[in-house]
Amino acid sequence: MLSQDIPVSGPAPHQTTTTERGSFAVARCTCGWRGPARRSRERARTDARSHASTPRLDG
Ligand SMILES: [Zn+2]
Incomplete structure (x- = not known):
């Protein structure tokens, strides 16, 4: 688990x-x-990649 304070400037x-x-x-x-919980680790990584490449509008 990473616990760093990263200065945020922009996205x-x-x-x-x-x-x-x-x-x-x-x-x-x-x-x-x-x-979501996936049976395959690759599936979970795919979810992570798709999330990271999708900008969130809320926040
Ligand atoms: Zn995120």
Whole structure:
């Protein structure tokens, strides 16, 4: 788990990670986003990538 204070100027970078929960993998992001549980770790990574490349409008 990263716990750094990164100066934000402009769009915040999405640092995504994948966490395994039992036989499932869940993608998580430093912005607080969490993807759905996937049976495949690759699926979770795909969710993370698609999230990181999608700008959030709220916030
Ligand atoms: Zn994010």
